Amino acid sequence: xxxxDFYGNADVVNRLRGMLAHERFPQAVVLTGxxxxxxxxxxxxxxxxxNCLAPKTSDGLPDFCGNCANCTHIAxxxxxxxxxxxxxxxxxxxxxxxxxxxxxxxxxHPDVLIIxxxxxxxxxKVDQVRRVIDTIYFRPAEAKERxxxxxxxxxxxxxxxxxxxVLEEPPDFATIFLLAENAGELxxxxxxxxxxxxxxxxxxxxxxxxxxxxxxDWNSKQRALVARLSxxxxxxxRSFDLVAYTAARQNALxxxxxxxxxxxxxxxxxxxxxxxxxxxxxxxxxRLLRTLYSxxxxxxxxxxNKHEFVRNTDIEGELRRLAELASFDWITAAADGLAEVERxxxxxxxxxLALDAFAVGERR
Ligand SMILES: [Zn+2]
Numbered sequence: 634x635x636x637x638d639f640y641g642n643a644d645v646v647n648r649l650r651g652m653l654a655h656e657r658f659p660q661a662v663v664l665t666g667x668x669x670x671x672x673x674x675x676x677x678x679x680x681x682x683x684n685c686l687a688p689k690t691s692d693g694l695p696d697f698c699g700n701c702a703n704c705t706h707i708a709x710x711x712x713x714x715x716x717x718x719x720x721x722x723x724x725x726x727x728x729x730x731x732x733x734x735x736x737x738x739x740x741x742h743p744d745v746l747i748i749x750x751x752x753x754x755x756x757x758k759v760d761q762v763r764r765v766i767d768t769i770y771f772r773p774a775e776a777k778e779r780x781x782x783x784x785x786x787x788x789x790x791x792x793x794x795x796x797x798x799v800l801e802e803p804p805d806f807a808t809i810f811l812l813a814e815n816a817g818e819l820x821x822x823x824x825x826x827x828x829x830x831x832x833x834x835x836x837x838x839x840x841x842x843x844x845x846x847x848x849x850d851w852n853s854k855q856r857a858l859v860a861r862l863s864x865x866x867x868x869x870x871r872s873f874d875l876v877a878y879t880a881a882r883q884n885a886l887x888x889x890x891x892x893x894x895x896x897x898x899x900x901x902x903x904x905x906x907x908x909x910x911x912x913x914x915x916x917x918x919x920r921l922l923r924t925l926y927s928x929x930x931x932x933x934x935x936x937x938n939k940h941e942f943v944r945n946t947d948i949e950g951e952l953r954r955l956a957e958l959a960s961f962d963w964i965t966a967a968a969d970g971l972a973e974v975e976r977x978x979x980x981x982x983x984x985x986l987a988l989d990a991f992a993v994g995e996r997r
Contacts, residue, residue: 635689635696636678639671640843640867641835646675649830650694653682659828660803663811663819666832669868673713675832676782676810680745681707683808684776703776709741713784716741717749736760744776750785757788762795769799769807779807786813793820800826834865843867851875854947861944862927877920885924886951888988892967893958905988918978918988925971929964932956936964 639646652658658679664672678697682688686701697704710716716739724735736758739747746765751758765781773779788796800823803809809827813819816829835843840860848856848871855875862878863870884904891900908918927944934942935949935956943949959967970991 635691635699636682636694637691637696639675639678641671641839642666642832645830645832647692647694649675649679650682650696653679653695658683658808660805660807661800661809661811661827663813663816663824663827663829664832665813665816665829667814667834667864667866669863669866669870669872670832670834671866671868672812672832673782673784674711674868676780676812677707677711679808679810680778680780680782683778683780684742684744703742706742707745710739710745710747713739713747713749716747720749721752734760736764738764742776744773744778745780745782747782747784750787754789755785755787757783757785757792759789759791759795762792762799765809766795766799770804772806777806779804780810781807782810782812784812786811786815786818788819793823797822797826835867836865837861840865840867840870844870847871858945858947861946878924881917881920881924882928882945882948884921885928886948888921888925888991889928889955889967892991893955893963908988915978921988922971922975926968928952929968929971932959932964933961936961 636646636650649658662676664676666672681697681699681704682695684703684707685697686703687698689696689698699705699708717737720737720739724732724737727735737749737751738761739749746768748757748761748765750756751761769779769781771779797820800809811819811823811827816824816831837860840863841856844851844856844860845853848859851859859870859873859875863873887900887904908914908921931943931945931952932955934940935953936959940949943952945952974988974991
């Protein structure tokens, strides 16, 4: 998988490759961009290009082979969710005393250490940074460059302070990547010791072109919908769960219809019955609430004659009919009502009851 497989933000990718070509790659890079924009993918690609045993060039810039021992070992870390799940499982199987001492890492190559946020707090902890400090001053064993990738910007205070010490004097043969949705999530003192490089959200049309190649199983209407829902992030578009989204949206429409026009709520109650307690029900309810918000937003766009912003374009006709029934005030009140449902869920109020109350309460 060479650099040409990275979709979008060609200027940023070429800038990084240019720095590689001139051997002026910074010791620490803050790589920013929305969730799913490819920060992690790009960091791994740079790690391969730095350490490839049969380095290639393309378009006059450094690239990697994808087949040598270094490239293939680094590539094993590509499925980050799977690797992190394995690390969590491994820790769960430890003795109670060891469990507490063990921090999460993903390491598929001896010189490439990936540092994910450590559950249950999901933050980078000081012991994780200590591992970086303990190893970073040793020359790499099999690679040219030691690579550290922090996959999240949520640092515990002590961890951030320890990281600062490393950033003050990193060795020449190490590169640290800090991934963040916004650079502002990191301490200014960390940012000032790093170079910040940003991946921008892609335009809807570019995501549609990407999906036309990658998701031929979807028709053009479905691709248009996913492109609008992915918020400019290729990673989100690629892994979008269209089946789950469509199911949630179907239910969300019943809730809205029920709230806006039904005198009889039997359809609604049939649906809210299916929202049960437990983790699975929780996820399903979260998805429903998110979908309800996005439909309410679309209704606002339609009412303000900003139909170019509407995301659920494939059901625009139905949304127009709902928009005619709903006033601006009603939409605002409904959004407040949803926030109330969310608060209720945090207090573990029975989900189905909270949803029923929402739909019945928002009746015009
Ligand atoms: Zn290679």
